Amino acid sequence: MFARLVSARAAGASMRPRSFRYYSAAARPVIGVRRETKHKWERRTPVLPEHVEQLKKDGIEVIVQPSNNRIVGDERYRQAGATISEDLSKADVIVGIKEVELAGLIPNKSYLYFSHTHKGQSYNMGMLKDVLDKKIRLMDYELITNDKGQRQVMFGTFAGYSGMLDGLHALGLRLLGKGYGTPFLNVGMAHTYPTLQHAKDTLRDLGKIIEQDGLPQSFGPMVVVFTGTGNVSRGAQEVFQCLPHEYVKPSELQQLVESKTWSNKKIYATVVDVADHCVRKDAPDAVFDFAHYLANPDQYKSVFADKIAPYATMLVTGHYWDTPFPRLLTTEQAKRLYPTWKKNNRMITIADISCDIRGGLEFMSHAAKIDDPWFMYDPLTGSEHKDPDGEGVQIMSVDILPSELPLESSKYFGDKLLPYLKQMAKQEFEAPVLKRATIAADGALEPRHAWLEGKLPSAITAAGEVKSPAAASAKRVVVLGSGFVAGPLVDYLLRDPHVHITLASNNVAEATALAATRDTSRIHVAEIEVSPTTVNDHLKSVLSTGDVIVSLVPATLHVPIAKECIARGKHMVTASYISKDMASLHADAQQAGVTIMNEVGLDPGIDHLTAKQFIDEVHAHGGQIEGFVSWCGGLPAPENSGNPLGYKFSWSPRGVLLAALNSAIYRMDGKEVTIPSERLLLSARDVNIYKGFALEGLPNRDSLSYIDQYELNRDHLKTMFRGTLRYKGYSHLVFQFRLLGLLATDALTGIDRAQAAELSWPALLGRLLSVKNPTRDTLEPAIALRTGLLPTSPDLRDLLDAMSWLGMFDQSATAFPAGSIASAATGPAALDATCARLQSMLVYEEGERDMVAMHHEFTVRTRAGKSAQHTATLITYGDPVPTGATAMAKTVGIPAAIAAEMLLQGKMTRRGVLAPMHRDIYEPMLNVLTKEGVQFVEKARDL
Incomplete structure (x- = not known):
């Protein structure tokens, strides 16, 4: 029925004049090239300097946003004839690789990028609505197809190249964990090679070693199973074929493994297509009918678990999977098969190039990072860990693999894209290829994408009325406070089109300004006053409207709000420490079935998540933590720290200065140390994380209280210290202010x-x-x-x-x-x-940015008695003022938003007054934070 409805926007599509033009009044067409901002590893570009030269020959100007991270430097673009400028407003067409943040979309322009919207991906529906509201023409690389529907511009082959290299790198580490040194140990991650050819040459050299010395005999025939027959799979196989190999059919795997005729001086491979593992439930022996399978996926099941999985040493996924179709392997199948895999040295490593989270491999829980590309999954317990010596299947699951070969993938991509760029610059949007690539234009969805209207934050009924798309399932969040960290929190929550937010603040102008730049149909502003002791009737009525309450007001105001939430059965989230008064509400919250989730910001917050994950993994493998030191600070970027305090405020100055009035207690080298409040600022010490930073640190409150919260063994623990980072000189000056x-x-x-x-x-x-x-x-x-x-x-x-x-x-x-x-x-x-003076003077000026630094140091004694030091360091920068959010706002607001989201979705089931110390809380939060770009650099050394 819905397919026959024509939305107000979609209807407008057919009435647009064909001569509609999305370009400026400049005499020459202009193309803008965005700087990629989604991920630090995203170094690709759709337009290289050589493409700029070709565009210039056709009379097309090119503006390139400056970037310190792009694979080709700004000067090369300048030499090719491009203009280097932050401002892309003069461009008619703007191109990039990844999605554009909402604040970065310029109205009435034509954009081309991987938008991840055309399948109705919920996390980008807010962006699509913004595209429509700003009357932007949106085109997507995935939709640039020929008349046969074949994609013309893609990175799939390069995902295959990188994925195979990263998978072999992981395999070498896993085999070493099992006690076998192999030539795979010399395979680096794809990004460590200067060129793809260099990587292939390395594999050929390693292949000669395999041909000469062979692979471990006890692993039987080394079998790599490739799924899919498209570009991803072909790219992976192209790399694999640099090693000595032999292909067999999927139906021949059992005979190969069980025979005695295989050779350990080569690697066997098979390519599995859908016809090789999907059968009809009612007629398993019937000839496979692909058309019937596409039309009736629910009538099919996969036999991969029984026919292929028992014989694979390494699985390389390159196939496409979507919800209605049978999974390659389910969680239950993996649990059933794991004892056999372990006994026979099968399914050692999975290189999940497709990276479909909870998709074709149901147990694949999250995308990994390029600098931390794999994890271990134990099918028997359903747990994950990072020990390559431990139980389970190793999974390499990086989701931005082409970024590891940025120059070659950009060259290939740009060469394919160039003819279409010329068409776009000349406004030939009615050309068949560009027409097929267009999702929206002039404020309307293209007819074949009209169904996305129902996915947008506001949906259109048959009568043309606008209503909430989730009238029956709306999720309501009350956010108390509209200050520094509210923006990223609100933006994150609004990605879910079912979420509606009441932004309650004592500063209505501030809250209104925040709401005005977002989806005002789903944000309501309410004026409130919050007292340290009571909740007035108006605030009570505001709280009653929410399913989850997020309190961003000062910490001293949380307790009366929490009491009211418990009385009304409302869950609550704060980024603040659990005070004694808050902790006293635990039993009442449990009895009421309410979660009061605290300490889910940066510090406290991200520090807990990362520390607890590492500590639990050490304990799971029989080790002990002998020392834990954690530092965190929100600071101006070094180049913006030129004031007497070396500090600027990206959050409440009151909270910063009150922290200087705390006493502190910690353990250092076996001795407990107490620092009274009046001596705190005198206890600053130098902190050497990176030589480029002149940092000092102060002890932070009661470090010893976290010994029990982190479930550390007091008898083994010699050091327990949590501290706050500042630039050198800050503490001495603030101490004088206190005097x-x-x-x-x-x-x-x-x-x-x-x-x-x-x-x-x-x-x-x-x-x-x-x-x-x-x-x-x-x-x-x-x-x-x-x-x-x-x-x-x-x-x-x-x-x-x-x-x-x-x-x-x-x-x-x-x-x-x-x-x-x-x-x-x-x-x-x-x-x-x-506070008022510092806030007025120590502000971020236009173009300046803040920085968050977090650094953990763990001293570990393994079950075997060996000692090692492990470090994990996060350095992240905010967006330059005023282009986006500060690093502090992101790293406080987004974790709090994730916790609120988990409560809304029923994914957080513990009740009471909590901090994020449990695996079922910290693990899913970390998985999401990884996707949001919160990434630590980890190092280890033996002691």
């Missing part, structure tokens, strides 16, 4: 809010330092006296210079600007003024 009273939280005596509004900064300093006529000349001696610094001390000069830079001696500088006093229940405090 001056600038961090005091008590209300100033004898001054009300109205009087505070008239107080200048020198006047405030005068009150704090008992100076009657405060000017710089009279304040400086008092500052020296209060801090104990000699008048000739360089430290005093640095302090005075910093205060001057911050405007604290400026008679015209207001100490308490409007909105700076934290609570209506108290009078003005010096901390309010300091």
Whole structure:
């Protein structure tokens, strides 16, 4: 029935004039080439300098966004005749590889990229709606086909090349884990080779070793099973064929393995097509009818588990799979077969080039990273780990494999694309190939994609009315707070077209501005006031509308909100630490069947997820953690740290400064150390993560409380330390501020809010330092006296210079600007003024960016008694202001959003007041964060 409906947008498609033009008024057509921003490993480009030269010959201008990561540098493009510019607004057509973030889509342009929308992929429906709202022509590489429906521009072959190399690399490590050194140990990941030819030459050299020495006899015939017959499979086989090999039919595998005639000086291979493993349920012996299979997939089953899987040493997947069709291997089949695989040394490694998560291989749970390309899956327990010596099947599952051969894949891709680029530049969008590639134009979906209307955040009924696509299944989230981290959280949640958000804030202008740039049909703004002790009736009514409440307000306000959530049966998410008062609500939350999920931001948050995953893996293999040190900090990028504190605010300054008032306790080298609040800032130490960073660190609160939460053995644990990172000099300067009273939280005596509004900064300093006529000349001696610094001390000069830079001696500088006093229940405090001043001065200017640094150090003793140090380091940068979100906003907001999503989807079933310390919570969160680009660099060394 739906296929016969014509949506308002789709109907518009047939009424567009054929002469409609998506280009500027410039005399020459212009093509823009985007910088790739989705993933650090994405170094490919659809247009190389040699293609720029050819386009220029045809009178086509090219603008290229600058990139430090693209496989070809900006200067090469400039030499080829391209203009290097951040601004692509002059381009008629804009091309890239991966999806464009919503903020980056320019209205009324023509875009070409892998949009991942034409199958109705839910995670990109928000982007598709934005395309329609901005009247963008969207074309997709996957839809550039010839008249026979064959794709013309693709990377599949290069996925096969890289996937085979990465798979052989993984196989070498797995065989070593089983005690066998083989030539596969000398196969590198695809990105380690300068060219594909170099990789092939290496394999041919290794093949000579195999022909001479053979492979381990105990592994029987080494059999590689390829699935699929398309470009992916052919690319993988092209690489494989550099090794000594022999092909057999799938039907011959059993005879080969059970015979005594095979040779260990070559590798056997077979190619499995759908006809080789899919049979009709009612007539297994019937001749395979592909047309019938496509029309009736539910009438078929796969016999791969019994006919092919028992004989494979390595499985290389290159086939296409979709939901209605039989899986290659189910989780239950893998569990049943694993004892036989283990006994016979079969199914050692899977190179899942197709990388269909929970797809053709039901147990393949997540895409791996190029710098961490495989994991172990134990079919008997359903668990995953990273020990190549341990139980299970090794799975290589990188999903951006062509990125490992960026130059050659870009060359191949660009050569294929060039004729179509010329057509697009000349506005020949009605040409058959470009017409087939178009998903949307002029605010309307193309007729053959009209069904996607029902997948959009708002759907069109037969009567032409707009209604929610999930009226019966809408999921409602109340987000309390609209500040620094709200944007990425809201954007993530809105990817699900069923989610509706109430953005509740005491700053309506801020919340309205945030909502206005997003899908306003699914965001409602509500004005609220939050008290540290009570929840008023209006806020209660707002909370009642949500299925999940996400609290981004200051941590001191969480507890009354949590009590109200428990009373109303609402789940709640915060990124804050679990306070004693919050922990006391655990039993009540459990009894109410409510989850109060805390500590799911950056720190606390991502630090817990990654630390707990590593610790649990060590324990699972009989090892012990003898030391754990974790550092984390949100900082300006080094090039943007040029101020006295070396700091800028990408989140609440109050939270930053209050952290300097905490006491701390930790264990170091077997001794417990307590740092009182007044000594915290004096305890800073140098932290050497990378030589390029001048970092210092402070202990962070109670590190010892995490010994039990991380399930560490106190008898073995010598060091337990969690700390906060800053650039050198920060702690000493803030300590001086504290001595001056600038961090005091008590209300100033004898001054009300109205009087505070008239107080200048020198006047405030005068009150704090008992100076009657405060000017710089009279304040400086008092500052020296209060801090104990000699008048000739360089430290005093640095302090005075910093205060001057911050405007604290400026008679015209207001100490308490409007909105700076934290609570209506108290009078003005010096901390309010300091927060307001720092927030106004230490801001990110246009083009600047922030940085998040996290670093774990684990000291491990293995079951065999060996000691090693493992490190995991995350350095991630925000988008340049004002083009996107800060690194801090992303790394706090997105984990919180993932936790909220898990609660909405029923994937988080534990109840009570929780932190993310359980595998069923941290593992799925980490899997999603990996896809979001949160990636650690891991290293290890023996001690």
